[in-house]
Amino acid sequence: xxxxxxxxxxxxxxxxxxxxxxxxxxxxxxxxxxxxxxxxxxxxxxxxxxxxxxxxxxxxxxxxxxxxxxxxxxxxxxxxxxxxxxxxxxxxxxxxxxxxxxxxxxxxxxxxxxxxxxxxxxxxxxxxxxxxxxxxxxxxxxxxxxxxxxxxxxxxxxxxxxxxxxxxxxxxxxxxxxxxxxxxxxxxxxxxxxxxxxxxxxxxxxxxxxxxxxxxxxxxxxxxxxxxxxxxxxxxxxxxxxxxxxxxxxxxxxxxxxxxxxxxxxxxxxxxxxxxxxxxx
Amino acid sequence: xxxxxxxxxxxxxxxxxxxxxxxxxxxxxxxxxxxxxxxxxxxxxxxxxxxxxxxxxxxxxxxxxxxxxxxxxxxxxxxxxxxxxxxxxxxxxxxxxxxxxxxxxxxxxxxxxxxxxxxxxxxxxxxxxxxxxxxxxxxxxxxxxxxxxxxxxxxxxxxxxxxxxxxxxxxxxxxxxxxxxxxxxxxxxxxxxxxxxxxxxxxxxxxxxxxxxxxxxxxxxxxxxxxxxxxxxxxxxxxxxxxxxxxxxxxxxxxxxxxxxxxxxxxxxxxxxxxxxxxxxxxxxxxxxxxxxxxxxxxxxxxxxxxxxxxxxxxxxx
Numbered sequence: 195x196x197x198x199x200x201x202x203x204x205x206x207x208x209x210x211x212x213x214x215x216x217x218x219x220x221x222x223x224x225x226x227x228x229x230x231x232x233x234x235x236x237x238x239x240x241x242x243x244x245x246x247x248x249x250x251x252x253x254x255x256x257x258x259x260x261x262x263x264x265x266x267x268x269x270x271x272x273x274x275x276x277x278x279x280x281x282x283x284x285x286x287x288x289x290x291x292x293x294x295x296x297x298x299x300x301x302x303x304x305x306x307x308x309x310x311x312x313x314x315x316x317x318x319x320x321x322x323x324x325x326x327x328x329x330x331x332x333x334x335x336x337x338x339x340x341x342x343x344x345x346x347x348x349x350x351x352x353x354x355x356x357x358x359x360x361x362x363x364x365x366x367x368x369x370x371x372x373x374x375x376x377x378x379x380x381x382x383x384x385x386x387x388x389x390x391x392x393x394x395x396x397x398x399x400x401x402x403x404x405x406x407x408x409x410x411x412x413x414x415x416x417x418x419x420x421x422x423x424x425x426x427x428x429x430x431x432x433x434x435x436x437x438x439x440x441x442x443x444x445x446x447x448x449x450x451x452x453x454x455x456x457x458x459x460x461x462x463x464x465x466x467x468x469x470x471x472x473x474x475x
Numbered sequence: 476x477x478x479x480x481x482x483x484x485x486x487x488x489x490x491x492x493x494x495x496x497x498x499x500x501x502x503x504x505x506x507x508x509x510x511x512x513x514x515x516x517x518x519x520x521x522x523x524x525x526x527x528x529x530x531x532x533x534x535x536x537x538x539x540x541x542x543x544x545x546x547x548x549x550x551x552x553x554x555x556x557x558x559x560x561x562x563x564x565x566x567x568x569x570x571x572x573x574x575x576x577x578x579x580x581x582x583x584x585x586x587x588x589x590x591x592x593x594x595x596x597x598x599x600x601x602x603x604x605x606x607x608x609x610x611x612x613x614x615x616x617x618x619x620x621x622x623x624x625x626x627x628x629x630x631x632x633x634x635x636x637x638x639x640x641x642x643x644x645x646x647x648x649x650x651x652x653x654x655x656x657x658x659x660x661x662x663x664x665x666x667x668x669x670x671x672x673x674x675x676x677x678x679x680x681x682x683x684x685x686x687x688x689x690x691x692x693x694x695x696x697x698x699x700x701x702x703x704x705x706x707x708x709x710x711x712x713x714x715x716x717x718x719x720x721x722x723x724x725x726x727x728x729x730x731x732x733x734x735x736x737x738x739x740x741x742x743x744x745x746x747x748x749x750x751x752x753x754x755x756x757x758x759x760x761x762x763x764x765x766x767x768x769x770x771x772x773x774x775x776x777x778x779x780x781x782x783x784x785x786x787x788x789x790x791x792x793x
Contacts, residue, residue: 252549260545301577309548311577314568320538321573324545324553327530331506332549351569354538362530 196241199411204471205276206236206410210441211468212272212475216288218461223289223297226451227343228269230374230436234341234407235273242417244336247278249306257336258325260310262318263343263372264298265453271295274307275475282475316349318342319369323359326367337424340369345377348386353398359429360399368420369400370432372407376449392433400431407436442467476692477667479685481651487643487679488586490622492517494629495554495584499525502552502633508543509556510536515645516556516586536561540569540581547579552633555581559588559642560601563608574638575611582632583608584641588618589729590757590774591646591679591767600762606734608640609707615660616707618642618728618736620681622650624704627658635660642678644729646767649682661705663713669699672785673717673724677703677736680727680755680776687781698785706736711743718744723751723788727781729771732756751791753784 197205209232217223239245243257261270268288275282280294287293294305298313310321322340329336342352359367371391379385388394395402401423405416413434420430438452439445442464445456456464498505499521507521508530522529532539536557543553555562562585563570574581585604592600609616617632617639619625625643632639652664666681667688676684681702688698699717703710718724724744726737737754744750757774771777 254549258548310544310579311572314572317537317541317569317573320541320569321545323538324542325548326545327542328546328549328551331528331551334549351535351537351541354533354535355541358532358535358538358542 199414202236202240202414203410204469205240206232207441207469208472209236209269209272209276211465211470212285213268214456214461214464215474216268216271216285217455219286220289221455223268223455224265224453225268225455226376226438226445226449227263227266227372227374229442229445230438230440231266231269231341231372231407232441233410233413234370234434235269237410237414237417238339239273239277241414242421243339247306249279251309253309255334255336257339258309259339260318260322260325261299261312261341263315263341263346264312267295267297267299270299276472279307280305285475315343315346316351319352319355322367322369323355323364326364329366337421338367340367342369342371344371344373344375344388345382347371347388356395356398356400363427364429365425365427367429368424368432369429370434372436373433374436374438376438376452378449378452380449395431395433399428401428402431402433404433405435407434408440476688479651481649483650484647485622485650486645486647487619487622487625488515488645489517490619490625491584491586491629491641491643492520494626496520496524497626498630498633499528504550504552505554505633506530506546506551507554507556508532508539510534510539510561512557515558516584518556536566537569540566541573543581544573544577544579547581553581554584556584556586558599559585559604560599563604563640564601567607571611575614578613579638580636582639582641586643587645588642589644589679590762590770590776591644591729593645593767593770594764596764597761602731602757602762603734604642605706605728605730605736609739613637614707615639615705617660617705618678619704620678620702621648621652623652623654623656624658627656628704631658631660644679646679648679651682661708661710663710664702664704666700666702667698669697669721671697671721672699672789673721674698674700674727674781674785675703675714675724675736675740676700676727677706679729683776683778684727684781686778687785690778690782691785696785696789703736706739709739709743711747714740714743715748718750719748722792725753725755725781725784725788727755729776730756731759733759751788751793753788755781755784
């Protein structure tokens, strides 16, 4: 372990503060799933990934990460800054004119850590598969990680990609699904049910593991376990249960905070529930 | 009128297949992807010699575009292959976000463009692809005119960093450009120098423009014919130089008149040098089933149509 679980939890608390302050400052952005995925991103960048914050697009010999549900950019930007890809102070430019921190992640402005634009949903898994195939062609043994939202699994392209990866034995790929059960118009169960996701993925030929994405010890363990499963002929899918808005009592477990910003008062209440551990930007 | 001859007829898609095979030999970063149309795209030679660098994605074009984008990250040069319809409209947002906006070095190679796909009909005959692709910032759009030029273009785009749309077709047509030509992206090819009217053509229409030029010569009209194989970036200098000499222009393309080469030329002329223009293009219509030749006649893309357009535009000269 590079960090103790308690250290990682502290970092995740700071990341959650960053997410809320970024979204509050411009009164736009997506706090709900950013909070829900703060533990996953912290575990990934501070514990699991073999990566170099001296960013190079090609990432030779490094693990690569692709975010498909680009709207949770606040949590990614925070973790990239906190792990050394760029100055933490740059977080204050989020969604502002001439910023590298666009509403949804892009390569266009050259933000270190981002290798593909995402935001229009359903495309990230295909890109991650391509990157994983590239590593195989090069004999590069490092891994490729991807995160998708559960709602975006309603996009058909995901199922093209889900069918492709096992058939082509893309076993250097660990895809996680942020299984929070919420989307803009309400619970996924009501909007368009995903039914039995685990069975679907398994029937497509993935090695599926399940995890609690809001339990730091468990998500670290799950990601290490996923790593141990690579190179065995199957891509790995981490079906990761999270709660939207996790860490802030009035935001938790509802789609209401998918894309709305907190007011001044709400921000103050929320920050009161999240320890400042590494200094606000 | 300069004399053009040919000894054989070949399809431009075979020029792509030959070019791809050669590209694979020259650069080990070249990879090819196909969505269940290997035979139609003439990819067999590449697959035979470089099986490890070929990815069969099945009938899943959106996934193909995403995988191609991902492959560029480690420095691969992916060439995607499917019909023009499924290379553009079907996957427009995937190209827009994962390739164009992300600045990825993907070569989108599209066969069976336009009416000359023939009997399969309008579901497969895209006439809007040039417009769709040229609107994407940074996208290079190329529509070569014969087998040799398509082969040369395929090799040229390998060395051109950034996203490219390469459009070619199904029918066999005369091979009249040199085998050893150097293909310069964005550089017009002067087919025939003339003084009375500028005929600008792309793709399959270039040979038809040559036939029209011969007819015009018999009528005493000296046509300048330019092959614009690169629709974007457009060789504005070559076009302006010609139109300033002739004072009028006919644009010829196997594409809807909206959004194609003709509109790119019109935009140039309205901003730089006003001149009369006629469009030989499909008049805002879908295609239909028939032989390629029947369709080119019905949709007014024959040499006779170019001749009529030239005569008309000459009368409108200022």
